[in-house]
Amino acid sequence: MTADHMMGIEKFETDLWKIADNLRANSNLASNEYFMPIMGLIFLRHATNRYYEAKAAIEADKAAGKMPDRPLVEADFARRRALNLPKSARFDVILKTPKNGNLGAALTLAMEAVEVAFPPLAGQLPKDYERFEGSVLEEMMRMFDSEGLRQASGDVFGRIYEYFLAEFSKQGAHDNGEFFTPPSIVQTIVNVIEPDHGIILDPACGSGGMFVQSSHFIEDAGQDTMKRVTFYGHEKNDTTAKIAQINLAVHGLQGTIRAGNEAITYYKDPHELVGKCDFVMANPPFNVDEVDAEKVKGDPRLPFGLPGVNKGKKVSNANYLWLSYFYSYLNDNGRAGVVMSSQSSSAGRDEATVRQKLVETGAVDVMIDIRGNFFYTRTVPCQLWFFDRAKERDETRRGHVLMLDARSIFRKVSRAVCDFSPEQQKNIAAIVWLHRGQQGRFLKLVASYLARAITEGEAAKPVLTAYEESLGALVDLMEPFARTERQDDPLAGSWDDLTSAQAILTADIDAFVGEVAARAKDWQGAGRDNAGLHAALRALHPLAERCRDLIKQIDLVTKLAARVIDIAVKDLAARDSDDWANAEVNRACKALDEARVKAVEALRQARYFVKQADWLQERFPDAVLCDVEGLVKRVDRATIATHDWSLTPGRYVGVSPEEVDEDFDFEETLRAIHIDLKGLNEEATELAVRIARNFEELGA
Incomplete structure (x- = not known):
């Protein structure tokens, strides 16, 4: 998915x-x-x-x-x-x-x-x-x-x-990047509207990413994209339209994309698709204010009328033109997923009137708030609007809108860019599944996380063995020098710390391997209903804790090994000793650090999938949709009316409680800081001596 x-x-x-x-x-x-x-x-x-x-x-x-x-x-x-x-x-x-x-x-x-x-x-x-x-x-x-x-x-x-x-x-x-929509945003739209058949339209198609991700979704379900769907697009920029065609072709796809003046969606409907689309997906330009109101007045794609018109006879903000277009292109069972400026969901005056009419159709299905920094060229937050025309005829659903505030759901890709991880995308989709009464899909996702946690735990065994072997090789190389008797030996304490930590780590890795084997056996007979999955998750919590503790131990042991090398080389001139094979020690130290990275990542993966199952089951313990403070609330139309027809999720879901970082271990953090600080102090002392010597040589 x-x-x-x-x-x-x-x-x-x-x-x-x-x-x-x-x-x-x-x-x-x-x-x-x-x-x-x-x-x-x-x-x-x-x-x-x-x-x-x-x-x-x-x-x-x-x-x-x-x-x-x-x-x-x-x-x-x-x-x-x-x-x-x-x-x-x-x-x-x-x-x-x-x-x-x-x-x-x-x-x-x-x-x-x-x-x-x-x-x-x-x-x-x-x-x-x-x-x-x-x-x-x-x-x-x-x-x-x-x-x-x-x-x-x-x-x-x-x-x-x-x-x-x-x-x-x-x-x-290239047009200030307006054509580029980040993949995780596109995939979130795809996951919610599930475009798997019929006509798919993107009237602001840019580089064609919506079509490509739709294809991934279809083929992940074992279907042939070009036998299932037909792609249509509008793109005003000729060069960008070429990129879209190339992007489709490189994925073995085809689509009909109109470009240039005939494809300016405000004034043209080049494919004549009003009322014919099964799915509409788009990231249109935000807050455009130069659309000629006289040219668009009376357009059949604007069933709710024009939003505000300024003195220059221009539409003051085109956001609601786009929203009207998306609604109008859908057939009676069509779905749409649209990226919009976060200002639009609570805009006032004539825009509020259009929004009220949209809500009253019953087609507005889901609203999702996205934090800033998801776009490469924009730092502003945005919202995803979702329409479902079939909902208009569903008496149990038509009067409600799912409000989902996903601003606290993200991962940092770089200092300036955020996105959703694949699992975060799935978790957002799972909330929508519960909104639609699809409990089985929710439970299947939880089960997949638990199975993946066990699989990752089993996969960690050879990686941990490799780390132990790398550590043992380095310790063996250093042992002859470390065991040499010296008066007031500065190495003795650090060496004892290292070998003691090594022995504890070996025992704890053995215990981890045994825990994984036990959980894997239990999982074979575990129930896949909600109660069975809760029990299986509880049984995996000790495994997740072992992963957390092993990561800390591995990091500590690696630092202790580096500390021994520093003391041996800097304080005891180990390089001059026949008991110290410097080149081999350096190679072994590098190998240990590489093994550490792999071991830590393997343990993190096992724990990560337990945490994903936790995230879902803690919020939706009965595997049914419920209000979660700061995250989600299904809001009825009467409540929306009392808020001036605002569709801003944050107005309804409240503020999420501050989460306690259960992973924070004060004692371990202090120990790690102490090791780092001791090394930095020694480097600072050495640097001070070197600076003083340089000043002496300069005659200062």
Whole structure:
């Protein structure tokens, strides 16, 4: 249902952006001139990866007798969401072909070959590579040919693609980034409206991310996207429309996207889809105030009338034009998910009148508040609006709106950017499931978290063994020197601390392994109803606590080992001793730290999934929707009316109570700080002596 677009990308990003830096430094092109050529190279790299992945799957199916051994056709690749790339257009083939100063020409020919082989891309791909220096092009291609990027596929490479869109947006290279919607926002919309059939429209489609994530959702359910849905889009910017077509093509998808003046949604309905759409998804521009009121007056897509019109006969804020359009495009059972400015849900005067009429239809289903910093180019918070036209005829649901304040749900991706983790996306969807009475899906998600916690616990065993072996190897290397008798030995106390902590850690790892085995056995016979899942979760709490404690112990033992090395080298000149193999110790120390990172992450994963199950069951203990202070409340229409028809979730759900950090261990924190502080004090003393010596040498 969800993918984590942030995982696996950080290690690529710095090198990837160097490509654009290289162009800025070594060409006379402005960013808006090299944007499309770079995106074309990303397209070839991604399309080549998907081609070889699909070809391997085809060969496997042939070997297994699932398909006949015959020449391959386009449909074989399309079925696996890939393009049957002509040989001359494959990234690796182009890079291996002798350049002879003609790399630009080869890339242009490659783009032309793709357009011939895949007609929906005709006229969409960049073909101006001969403007670039051959050496600059080759360097760019080699950066895209790293081992990591050759193996990248699916969501990892999709995130790379989106990363470039976002980075160009930050540079102001493309319409201030208005077209780019972060993947976790898109996936949240997809998870709520579940676009799995019929006509899907995005009347502000930008780079086509809504279509791509809809495809992921459909194929995760085992369905063929292009047999299930038809994509339609509007995009006023011609270049952005090309990006959308490329983005669809690289995922083996097709859609009809109108661009330019005929696709300005305020004034045109190019596909004539009023009342025909099964799903509408969009992130329209916020707070536009220059729409000509005379041109839109009487538009059948505005059944609730115009919002406010200023003295210049302009619509004072187009947010409610968009909301009316989305409602009007839906058929009688259609659903819509829309990103909106957070100001719109409580806007007054004529906008409030339109909002009242919307609420009175019964179609407004869910409102979700999102905190700021989710967008790469905007720091402001936003809201997600969800319509469900079928709800208008459901007497038990039509009079209520689910208010969900998700501003406290997020993870930090960087100092400036937040998103939802895949599990946070699922948890938000699970609340909506309960709103719709789908208790079975909620319980299935809780069960999946518990199963995953046990699986991750079992997977941690070899990683912990590897850490123990790395620690043992380092201790063995240091032992001859550490056991040497010295008067007033400064190493003795730290060595005893290390070996004592090592012995305790070994015993605790053994206990952890035994706990995992016991819980895995219990899980096989555990009930999958709500009571059974509560019991299974309670049984996993000790395992989660062991994970927390082991993480602290591993970090402590690693610091103690580093402390022993510092004392040995700095205080006792260990490097001059025959009992100290300095190079081997350094290698072993590095290996220990690498093993520590893997061990800590494995333990965190096991504990993380227990905490996800906790998050759901603590808030919804009976597996039915209930009001949760600061998070969610199902509000009736009468209550909304008393609040001036406001649809701002924060007005209704209240303020969440401050949560106590149960993981905080004051004693362990002080011990870790003490170890760090002791080392820093020694470094400070050494630095002070060095500074004094330097002053003496200068004659000060």
